[in-house]
Amino acid sequence: MKKTHNYFLLFSNCIPVKGAQRSIICDLQLNRYRFIPTLLYDILQLTRNKKVTEIKKIYNNQYNKGIDEFFKLLIDEEWGFSTNTPEHLPELDLKWETSSEITNFIIDINKDSDFNYKEIISQLNELRCEALQVRSYEIINTEIIIKIAELTSGSTMHNIEFILKYYSELTNDFFEKIIRKNKRIRNIYLHTAIEEKKEALPNNLGNIYYSIQKIESESHCGIIHSGFFSSNIELFTESQHYNNCLNKKLSIDINGDIKICPSLKKSYGNINDTPLKSLINNDEIKKMWGIDKSQIDVCKDCEFRYICTDCRAFLTDENILSKPIKCNYDPYTAQWKN
Amino acid sequence: MILIFSEEFDASTNIVLSWLLYYDVKSERVNRISASNEVYSFYYNNSKRSSNLNFRKKTNNYTIDDIKTVWYRRRPDLINNISINKNKRLEKDIVENITNECYAIYISYAGKFDNIPSLGNPRLENISKTYQLNHAIKHKLPIPPTIITNNKNNLLAFKKRYKKIIIKPIQNLPHHFIQGKVYAPYTTILSKKTITHLNNNFHPCLAQKYIDKDFEVRSFYLDGKFFSMAIFSQSDKQTQFDFRNYNETHPSRRVPYKLPEYVEKKLKSFMVDLGLNSGSIDIIVNKKGRHIFLEVNPCGQFGMVSYPCNYYLEHEIAKYLIKNHEKK
Ligand code: SF4
Ligand code: SF4
Numbered sequence: 023m024k025k026t027h028n029y030f031l032l033f034s035n036c037i038p039v040k041g042a043q044r045s046i047i048c049d050l051q052l053n054r055y056r057f058i059p060t061l062l063y064d065i066l067q068l069t070r071n072k073k074v075t076e077i078k079k080i081y082n083n084q085y086n087k088g089i090d091e092f093f094k095l096l097i098d099e100e101w102g103f104s105t106n107t108p109e110h111l112p113e114l115d116l117k118w119e120t121s122s123e124i125t126n127f128i129i130d131i132n133k134d135s136d137f138n139y140k141e142i143i144s145q146l147n148e149l150r151c152e153a154l155q156v157r158s159y160e161i162i163n164t165e166i167i168i169k170i171a172e173l174t175s176g177s178t179m180h181n182i183e184f185i186l187k188y189y190s191e192l193t194n195d196f197f198e199k200i201i202r203k204n205k206r207i208r209n210i211y212l213h214t215a216i217e218e219k220k221e222a223l224p225n226n227l228g229n230i231y232y233s234i235q236k237i238e239s240e241s242h243c244g245i246i247h248s249g250f251f252s253s254n255i256e257l258f259t260e261s262q263h264y265n266n267c268l269n270k271k272l273s274i275d276i277n278g279d280i281k282i283c284p285s286l287k288k289s290y291g292n293i294n295d296t297p298l299k300s301l302i303n304n305d306e307i308k309k310m311w312g313i314d315k316s317q318i319d320v321c322k323d324c325e326f327r328y329i330c331t332d333c334r335a336f337l338t339d340e341n342i343l344s345k346p347i348k349c350n351y352d353p354y355t356a357q358w359k360n
Numbered sequence: 361m362i363l364i365f366s367e368e369f370d371a372s373t374n375i376v377l378s379w380l381l382y383y384d385v386k387s388e389r390v391n392r393i394s395a396s397n398e399v400y401s402f403y404y405n406n407s408k409r410s411s412n413l414n415f416r417k418k419t420n421n422y423t424i425d426d427i428k429t430v431w432y433r434r435r436p437d438l439i440n441n442i443s444i445n446k447n448k449r450l451e452k453d454i455v456e457n458i459t460n461e462c463y464a465i466y467i468s469y470a471g472k473f474d475n476i477p478s479l480g481n482p483r484l485e486n487i488s489k490t491y492q493l494n495h496a497i498k499h500k501l502p503i504p505p506t507i508i509t510n511n512k513n514n515l516l517a518f519k520k521r522y523k524k525i526i527i528k529p530i531q532n533l534p535h536h537f538i539q540g541k542v543y544a545p546y547t548t549i550l551s552k553k554t555i556t557h558l559n560n561n562f563h564p565c566l567a568q569k570y571i572d573k574d575f576e577v578r579s580f581y582l583d584g585k586f587f588s589m590a591i592f593s594q595s596d597k598q599t600q601f602d603f604r605n606y607n608e609t610h611p612s613r614r615v616p617y618k619l620p621e622y623v624e625k626k627l628k629s630f631m632v633d634l635g636l637n638s639g640s641i642d643i644i645v646n647k648k649g650r651h652i653f654l655e656v657n658p659c660g661q662f663g664m665v666s667y668p669c670n671y672y673l674e675h676e677i678a679k680y681l682i683k684n685h686e687k688k
Binding site for chain 1: 375378379381382590592611613614615616617618619620649667668669670671672675678
């Protein structure tokens with residue numbers, strides 16, 4: 023700390039989150055987090071309104087050395103800084119807004135699925151959908167892939183992802199050709215492949231990820247793993263208010279049944295006879311979209327809750343508010359199982 | 361209807377448009393003036409008896425009365441890439457002529473829309489730095505000592521007086537794309553050694569006293585409100601002078617900032633006096649906490665303030681634009 027400065031502040035995009043056992047600081051700009059003891063979490067709650075000397079006094083000057091060392095460490099590691107004008111460095115507003123009626127859509131396809139893609143994409147445009155994921159569990163015709171790529175090229179969707187069952191016609195050249203025409207296609211994941219590899223397409227056209235894992239149905243989804251944590255403003259703010267997987271999501275499963283996500287049981291009609299638009303104000307759907315982490319058992323006490331995604335399809339028990347079953351973390355012991 | 365002048369690839373415009381759709385308000389975006397496949401026609405009549413403007417895009421036909429608000433986001437791309445003549449020199453002249461002509465048309469639109477509420481003003485797009493600094497003085501905003509000179513002795517004397525000085529472009533210059541690399545003009549320290557290498561007279565440059573900063577502030581001004589961001593350059597040498605030149609692996613810290621009220625008050629009267637209802641303002645806060653005005657960019661990027669500070673400025677702009685609007 024600079025000698026002339028009286029206050030220590032975390033940068034307002036470095037936000038402490040308290041867990042049952044320990045806490046973390048989430049750096050939403052640099053996409054990183056660090057563990058801190060809960061005592062420091064409590065101290066950090068005071069820094070905005072109290073000078074460092076006042077904070078020390080609150081703890082009867084017992085921790086003076088520890089507090090100095092911690093603040094110094096946080097400054098050296100660039101989580102915070104010292105200042106005399108904390109009132110000019112307000113906290114980050116954690117609101118989350120979107121102008122889209124739905125932000126993301128999943129289409130699950132099998133070899134028998136027969137969808138009117140033109141109609142679906144035009145509905146998605148009308149709802150100003152931003153992201154599309156196309157998944158297949160059986161070999162599907164390349165014509166379908168080409169068609170979807172063409173239909174989405176002038177659309178509102180600026181992030182398109184394919185997760186497909188590999189077969190010999192799905193080559194790098196094939197994808198290079200379609201991505202060249204539609205740069206909104208970001209990532210291609212091919213499962214049931216012959217080998218595990220990642221191939222970069224030329225001219226920064228993106229990556230193709232080959233995986234030997236066999237995916238036979240939508241039940242592969244919903245895995246929670248620390249490698250998937252992501253500390254950024256979008257996820258952190260959306261997680262404060264909404265379900266960070268399901269919010270503003272709609273999908274169709276392989277039969278064309280409209281669901282919030284293909285793995286959920288409840289269907290709200292078939293894409294052939296139910297306009298998507300008629301569902302965006304459905305109370306039940308809105309309720310599912312709104313299940314944020316503070317309502318979910320166990321997760322609500324977990325320090326990772328705003329950087330970890332959620333899953334509402336594969337749960338520990340019948341209760342819709344129970345913890346995702348595919349998560350191995352226990353915030354009460356701060357241990358990952360196996 | 362809200363009329364928007366912008367460029368084809370401006371992402372901020374896309375987001376504002378999406379918010380306008382959210383509020384169910386009609387808008388038309390013009391990315392290009394001059395013949396193009398973005399077909400629109402317009403008819404402009406400025407005779408004494410009738411002053412008129414018709415505006416047509418695709419199947420929609422508007423008269424000036426339909427336009428409730430105009431947003432001058434960016435100067436539209438003036439012409440398509442054209443290939444007219446094998447004589448490159450002649451082609452360049454022709455392109456330049458058409459460009460100037462289109463610019464005049466753009467400005468005359470603005471003249472025609474004078475009584476329509478608007479955001480931005482194409483006639484003030486390029487107010488010079490010196491003009492801005494004079495205005496800043498008038499409104500009692502501290503500015504760095506500044507000279508423009510083409511003379512070596514003047515520059516040496518300025519350097520002697522202020523010890524550490526910087527040079528920067530007098531006008532906002534375009535970026536250059538050379539062999540796949542981007543070259544952008546930026547601010548840099550001027551060393552004694554560099555000056556001694558100069559001829560006695562040279563192309564005029566703008567020099568300023570170097571300000572030992574605590575941090576920088578970028579503030580987006582919108583109709584009386586300030587949305588500010590503090591930029592803490594990290595210890596990295598590279599970013600110490602101009603954050604645009606930052607090092608990817610070591611980005612500067614960008615967080616919300618609230619300008620002191622007395623600074624906002626002066627800046628507001630400065631903006632009102634210039635006739636700007638929006639713009640991106642650059643400020644340096646020195647080690648003593650003094651806020652020093654650098655410049656305002658009337659069509660500055662607000663995306664780079666909006667996202668890091670979670671301000672949703674595109675939404676704020678949309679709300680401003682529809683103030684004068686009833687639903688379609
Ligand atoms: S709720 Fe679970 S299964 Fe459904 S999309 Fe999200 S993570 Fe996948
Ligand atoms: S307990 Fe909940 S929030 Fe914590 S890691 Fe597991 S799923 Fe994520």
